Amino acid sequence: MKFATKAIHAGQQPDPSTGAIMTPIFQTSTYVQASPGNHKGYAYARGKNPTRSALEKCIAELENAKHGICFSSGMGAIDAVAKLLRPGDEVITGDDLYGGTYRMFTKIYEQFGIKFHFINLLDQTTVKKHINANTRLIWIETPTNPMMNIVDIEGCSKLAKANKLLLAVDNTFASPYLQNPMDHGADIVMHSATKYLGGHSDVVMGALCVNDDKLYEQLFFILNSCGANPGPMDCFLVLRGIKTLHIRMERHCFNGRKIAEFLRGHKKVDNVNWPGFTDHPGHQVAKKQMKDFGGMLSFSLKGNKSEDAFRIASSMSVFSLAESLGGVESLIGHPATMTHASIPKAEREKSGVSDSLLRLSVGIEDISDLLKDIESALH
Ligand SMILES: *Cc1c(COP(=O)(O)O)cnc(C)c1O
Numbered sequence: 001m002k003f004a005t006k007a008i009h010a011g012q013q014p015d016p017s018t019g020a021i022m023t024p025i026f027q028t029s030t031y032v033q034a035s036p037g038n039h040k041g042y043a044y045a046r047g048k049n050p051t052r053s054a055l056e057k058c059i060a061e062l063e064n065a066k067h068g069i070c071f072s073s074g075m076g077a078i079d080a081v082a083k084l085l086r087p088g089d090e091v092i093t094g095d096d097l098y099g100g101t102y103r104m105f106t107k108i109y110e111q112f113g114i115k116f117h118f119i120n121l122l123d124q125t126t127v128k129k130h131i132n133a134n135t136r137l138i139w140i141e142t143p144t145n146p147m148m149n150i151v152d153i154e155g156c157s158k159l160a161k162a163n164k165l166l167l168a169v170d171n172t173f174a175s176p177y178l179q180n181p182m183d184h185g186a187d188i189v190m191h192s193a194t195k196y197l198g199g200h201s202d203v204v205m206g207a208l209c210v211n212d213d214k215l216y217e218q219l220f221f222i223l224n225s226c227g228a229n230p231g232p233m234d235c236f237l238v239l240r241g242i243k244t245l246h247i248r249m250e251r252h253c254f255n256g257r258k259i260a261e262f263l264r265g266h267k268k269v270d271n272v273n274w275p276g277f278t279d280h281p282g283h284q285v286a287k288k289q290m291k292d293f294g295g296m297l298s299f300s301l302k303g304n305k306s307e308d309a310f311r312i313a314s315s316m317s318v319f320s321l322a323e324s325l326g327g328v329e330s331l332i333g334h335p336a337t338m339t340h341a342s343i344p345k346a347e348r349e350k351s352g353v354s355d356s357l358l359r360l361s362v363g364i365e366d367i368s369d370l371l372k373d374i375e376s377a378l379h
Pocket of ligand 1: 075101172192206
């Protein structure tokens with residue numbers, strides 16, 4: 001089946017007891033057993049819930065993966081992957097990671113004896129140089145947040161396979177509509193379903209996709225043992241959100257392109273980071289691994305003053321000043337003081353997150369209203 005058909009139907013059948021076309025919200029903690037241990041695959045809802053099962057099958061199909069597992073948040077999903085590691089293991093990851101991932105790796109997992117190398121993943125020889133006998137995992141994001149750097153998934157997967165490492169890809173920014181890391185050799189695909197999958201800023205959830213049966217069992221064991229399972233109502237909301245993912249993404253891409261081009265021509269704007277520009281350093285790789293370039297972009301201001309960025313971020317009327325991304329509504333954020341506040345200033349600036357950098361999650365409103373809003377805020 002093609003993507004749009006899978007988005008609407010994958011993992012879902014009319015409810016056999018009533019014919020309800022939509023997957024019911026199975027708001028239950030336990031399931032009746034005919035005799036001890038004799039149940040229909042569902043014993044207790046921390047382990048499994050039918051609303052969640054439908055969503056997991058749907059997300060797995062959208063990612064061309066065999067298995068999906070949903071978690072109570074994106075961080076819950078990343079935490080499960082980190083729990084595959086043992087003291088002494090090493091992880092290679094990017095130097096412009098999502099702030100929450102950086103915080104978890106440095107503040108939680110370093111104290112358990114896991115070593116993280118935060119490096120420039122754009123250069124494959126740098127990645128290679130950091131691989132040693134203790135390396136277990138390469139963790140990448142692409143496009144990255146908020147600089148919109150593009151990491152070569154296939155290149156990383158070749159290095160991972162040659163050295164028997166796991167490659168995990170945080171696919172939140174692209175969504176499965178734009179990019180399927182499994183097709184480029186990833187072992188684990190991770191989503192903050194809070195963003196494009198849910199798509200309506202009304203739910204927090206995470207997901208993992210894998211092909212390997214053993215890896216799936218390990219991750220499911222961690223979910224069931226540690227308890228970061230999502231509730232059935234949230235699963236229903238994400239299932240419903242996904243039904244329009246392809247349509248929303250088309251409009252996110254269309255609006256994102258228009259806004260990137262407008263900002264690039266504006267006299268107060270310094271750099272615009274958007275992988276659709278042919279002179280973006282990752283453009284060729286983006287063309288290879290992505291279907292289109294998405295609705296996420298960031299830009300810095302001439303003079304690089306945080307007060308100018310603050311003024312713009314606070315004076316918009318269609319764009320809302322808020323954390324998060326991937327919803328139908330347009331958002332603006334100031335990474336240095338919002339999403340990236342927990343990253344030390346020197347490290348933040350090294351990766352390009354300057355004081356005047358603003359990040360846009362371009363929504364699916366009418367493009368003329370969005371452009372008018374930006375134009376008057378920049379005035
Ligand atoms: C939001 C986000 C996360 C964390 O997901 P939550 O659902 O907020 O826990 C991880 N990675 C990226 C790229 C994100 O944008």
